Amino acid sequence: MDCIIIDDDILAIKALKKCIERNGSLNLIAEFNSGEDALLYLNKESCDILFLDIEMKGMSGLDLIRKLNNIPFIVIMSAKSEYAAEAFNFDVVDYIVKPVLFDRFEKAISKVEKVAENLKSSGKEFFFIKQDNKMLQMMYKDVTYIEALADYVNIYSGEKRFTILSTMKAVENQLPKKDFMRIHRSYIVRLDKIKEIEDNTISVGGKLLPVSRSNKDSFLKQINLL
Numbered sequence: 001m002d003c004i005i006i007d008d009d010i011l012a013i014k015a016l017k018k019c020i021e022r023n024g025s026l027n028l029i030a031e032f033n034s035g036e037d038a039l040l041y042l043n044k045e046s047c048d049i050l051f052l053d054i055e056m057k058g059m060s061g062l063d064l065i066r067k068l069n070n071i072p073f074i075v076i077m078s079a080k081s082e083y084a085a086e087a088f089n090f091d092v093v094d095y096i097v098k099p100v101l102f103d104r105f106e107k108a109i110s111k112v113e114k115v116a117e118n119l120k121s122s123g124k125e126f127f128f129i130k131q132d133n134k135m136l137q138m139m140y141k142d143v144t145y146i147e148a149l150a151d152y153v154n155i156y157s158g159e160k161r162f163t164i165l166s167t168m169k170a171v172e173n174q175l176p177k178k179d180f181m182r183i184h185r186s187y188i189v190r191l192d193k194i195k196e197i198e199d200n201t202i203s204v205g206g207k208l209l210p211v212s213r214s215n216k217d218s219f220l221k222q223i224n225l226l
Helices: 010-023 035-042 061-067 084-088 102-122 168-174 213-222
Strands: 002-006 027-032 049-052 073-078 094-097 126-131 134-139 145-149 152-157 160-165 180-184 187-190 194-198 201-204 207-210
Touching: 002 010, 002 035, 010 027, 010 102, 027 035, 035 061, 049 061, 061 073, 073 084, 073 102, 084 094, 094 102, 126 160, 145 168, 152 168, 168 180, 168 187, 180 207, 180 213, 187 201, 187 207
Parallel strands: 002 027, 002 049, 049 073, 073 094
Antiparallel strands: 126 134, 145 152, 145 187, 152 160, 180 187, 194 201, 201 207
């Protein structure tokens, strides 16, 4: 698995790099001392695992997660335990309190591998959303696009709209990545529902949606442009 370290603690980075080398199955592709530099990279490139500190100069680790368009598996490494509850609201896989020891590091990697395997083997074609007092089944293939709306998310299926209490990141993590893509901080689209693309706008479900500059290159790669 390809991984990235984001931490402004040089000693912590050295310790983590030793754990990665000792593990043998991980490939460290980049390291950053600031959230700002990491965000610029992650808007263009991807990785499987993000080893992320929380307290950094400038952009914090949690602020970085909020700004990411495509979220990899995240393992938090922090000198403080009090951020754990908030961090798990972002669906991080694990939270390690520094110093990072190899045995604890290996437990985190095992969790990542288990989550990754469960995602691969699930193969489900549907999901459930809560509507009033009922749980409604929806097919992934019927979803047209998804829209962020403050603390809520709108899911559009044809002419129908379903509103759920959730974050965009939580919804995105549940979607099959081969079928859906986040094109903007406020929109996720099902790729096979796109009818037309013009400049930085796409037509889907009878509506024009914006494609952000940071997402455009990865979007064009994923739509099988000839």
